[in-house]
Amino acid sequence: MSERKLKSRKKLVILSGAGISAESGLGTFRDSDGLWEKYDINDVATIDAWYKNKKLVLDFYNARRIQNIAAQPNLGHLALVDLEDYFDVYIITQNIDDLHERAGSSNVTHLHGEIMKGKSEHDEGLIFDLKHPEIQLGDKAADGHQMRPHVVWFGEAVPMMNKAEEIMVDADIVLVVGTSLNVYPAANLIYSCPTDAVKYIVDPNDIPVNSEFTHLKGTATSILPKLKTILRFQE
Numbered sequence: 001m002s003e004r005k006l007k008s009r010k011k012l013v014i015l016s017g018a019g020i021s022a023e024s025g026l027g028t029f030r031d032s033d034g035l036w037e038k039y040d041i042n043d044v045a046t047i048d049a050w051y052k053n054k055k056l057v058l059d060f061y062n063a064r065r066i067q068n069i070a071a072q073p074n075l076g077h078l079a080l081v082d083l084e085d086y087f088d089v090y091i092i093t094q095n096i097d098d099l100h101e102r103a104g105s106s107n108v109t110h111l112h113g114e115i116m117k118g119k120s121e122h123d124e125g126l127i128f129d130l131k132h133p134e135i136q137l138g139d140k141a142a143d144g145h146q147m148r149p150h151v152v153w154f155g156e157a158v159p160m161m162n163k164a165e166e167i168m169v170d171a172d173i174v175l176v177v178g179t180s181l182n183v184y185p186a187a188n189l190i191y192s193c194p195t196d197a198v199k200y201i202v203d204p205n206d207i208p209v210n211s212e213f214t215h216l217k218g219t220a221t222s223i224l225p226k227l228k229t230i231l232r233f234q235e
């Protein structure tokens with residue numbers, strides 16, 4: 001068996017945010033034309049908002065779910081799939097869209113939930129694939145309680161955080177792409193990886209990270225397809 005085959009493949013951990021789906025037409029959150037410019041987080045993405053106006057919250061996520069269904073994975077998502085030929089790739093995403101999965105990525109952890117899934121408003125553990133693109137008031141989960149989006153709202157705990165930290169803790173290579181690192185505790189994940197891990201951040205804007213990160217300035221579709229060549233030297 002060749003020397004390369006004998007070496008175990010390096011672990012590549014990717015932390016993605018809304019920016020990787022921007023070129024698929026899904027709005028980011030904090031760019032100038034971002035979602036939170038049009039909606040107040042407190043009206044649509046907190047547990048208080050849910051109890052204040054369930055219909056407004058359902059309508060907000062129904063519109064995003066329909067947008068998600070119409071969107072296609074872009075060259076950035078597809079480039080991450082190709083990297084699975086060379087590395088053990090783990091994707092930790094803050095995104096609730098399913099574009100990583102639809103591109104073909106096989107190991108995706110959603111920190112903030114999944115828009116194509118619903119759950120009972122009474123039992124956080126009762127999670128299911130949605131059969132219809134919209135959740136309406138009166139739609140019930142199997143426990144007879146109102147269905148809600150399977151999404152982590154601001155002020156809600158992030159159940160997948162421990163799993164994400166376990167993934168990050170022995171990364172050989174870390175790639176941060178399309179996130180402003182403004183949301184916690186997700187943003188703290190960059191401190192969970194080994195100091196000697198090779199670290200890259202892909203973003204058209206400057207993001208305040210420490211000097212251990214190499215900033216590859218550009219969009220996901222312009223940078224990620226080239227990354228394969230850059231990372232091959234890390235194999």
Ligand code: BV8
Pocket residue numbers: 016017018019020022023028029030031034045094095096112113151152153154155156157158177178179180181182183184185202203204205207218219220221
């Ligand atoms: C919790 C699901 C405790 C919903 C989301 C004050 C200080 C610090 C923290 C807090 C604070 N006040 C409150 C908090 C905590 C709060 C928080 O972090 N708030 C922020 C706003 C300060 N966090 C929470 O509430 C979390 N829970 O702390 O719980 C607890 C513990 C126990 C028990 C009970 C409670 C829960 C946070 C989860 C919120 N839900 N999403 C939804 O999607 O509708 S977060 C939401 O923001 C999305 O998940 C999104 O992914 C995430 C982060 O945003 P980004 O992905 O980074 O997107 P953004 O637009 O910001 O950046 C896009 C980037 O892409 C930019 O850098 C841009 O330059 C780049 N880009 C643009 N185009 C491209 C590109 N890159 C590449 N290519 C391109 N083409």
